[in-house]
Amino acid sequence: MTDMMESVVPRIIFVQADGSQSEVEVSRGHQSVMEFALESGIGGIDADCGGSAVCGTCHCFVNDPHMFGAIEPNEEAMLGLRPDRENNSRLSCQLSLSDVSADTTITLPEFQM
Amino acid sequence: MNAPTHPFASDLTLPLTEIDVADPKRFELDCWQPLFSRLRKESPVHYQTVGDLGPFWSISRFDDIVEIEKNAEVFSSEPSIAIIDPLPELDIKNFIAMDEPSHSLQRKAFQPVVAPKNLTEFESLIRSRTRAALESLPENTPFNWVELVSRNLTTQMLATLFDFPWEERQKLSMWSDAAVSDERITGKADLTLEERQLMAVDIFESFSKLWQERLDDGVESFDLIRLMQKDPNTKDLINDPVMFIGNLLLLIVGGNDTTRNSMTGGVIFFNENPSELEKVRNDTSLIPSMVSEVIRFQTPLPHMRRTVTRDFEFKGHRMKEGDKVVLWYCSANRDDDVIKNPDSFVIDRESPRNHASFGFGIHRCMGNRLAEMQLRVLWEECLDLFESIEVQAEPTRLSNNFVRGYSELEVVVKRN
């Protein structure tokens, strides 16, 4: 029973810019990926503004962009300023943890600013 | 302070409509807090018609400022981010006072130079220059910290960033001072318009010379000028002198006054809160958090201004196209709806970077990590070198509503 439960809990694999990885099981809660990462002790996210999409320092790259809700204009504007913007760039504070339906990988940038 | 003689004692009793929120004297006397705490409570979206700079709206709550900065289409940064509009005779353009899409195009060209990746290249140089400046300070004799440390170090930093001729580096802080010495901001006639115009010419000539010398000289360097020359967005900037001078000045002012006054503010705050200094002495891993707290407590730029692009209702107030909206960061930083115990200087807060001093949204300070690094290095070296930095007298503060800072802070330092 316990084994079965565990096998359906999705995990986020956080990959740091230096390649090091941490796998974290997604616990329940209406959190953002940013909050979840900070609570799980994942480095590489500064989140200066605490999740209001107005600082851009929770930038990350998602492996499964379709898993998450669309990019709102505010998020787009902040991402647009990042010198290291990629097609799969997101602000982790705008990603809802409840959207994580299967194992997925999130990569953190070399720096936040 | 002595209530009867205090010129702003009436801030708590006068009808708010009769008060000039932007009076620079309030910052010179450092007695701005009571007015803003009253505004946050009684009139968080406040319209003033009085005063030399009126009419304008004052926004004093943290969350309202965030909301306005998120809406850059309605709340434009053009034509100016100071309450005053640019003088036609001195119309200098730069991306802090531009809207999309031009703003992003230019900002992206400048941003990589102050990216943390690049900063690590600069850090050891900054550290050795900081160390040398601190080691040369007189011991056991009073001196002006603003001149010998804050001003000296930020000038050196700028010269490092631009790879500016070392012997001429004083020019950089002179230009920075001049840029914010508009009589309408300071309430004093420090420099005439003509002097400021001549200064603009001097800036253009000095940097044009460096630009020409460096053009295609094949030297690999991270300095701002070479970076501008490499980026397609800025490589022809020199052909547009107004924009060229403007963006140079933006980097000079942005990186100078702000950091300089935080370097001084920190010394003052520690003298007022010795137990906080003890905390960092006992645990130097708190230095980054303490740096953010210094920047919050200082709020080196008390406000930015926006201009309403179309009639708009904000929190039940009808704003009209063309209205000026002033975002008071100094007030947001004391808003207890967002910041716990905001009037206390606490170096180990839970989320120390969640302050308003760098603004929010697309214009959020581009040099924030650079500023934090400079201040971190300064305090790492100060704690290593000095047993104490004792303030001898009340600091002399600037009469300026745009830059909250100091011209003099007399201190005595003792070596470890």
Ligand code: HEM
């Ligand atoms: C403690 C130090 C500093 C403080 C408090 C500060 C504060 C600010 C503020 C309030 C803004 C406007 C934000 C807004 O409108 O939302 C800003 C913008 C800016 N700052 Fe800083 N700043 C500091 C240091 C620096 C440094 C060291 C640089 C050097 C490169 C710099 C460069 C800029 C630039 C280029 C902008 C314009 C950004 C844009 O419009 O996109 N600042 N800063």
Ligand code: FES
């Ligand atoms: S935490 Fe500031 S944008 Fe996400």
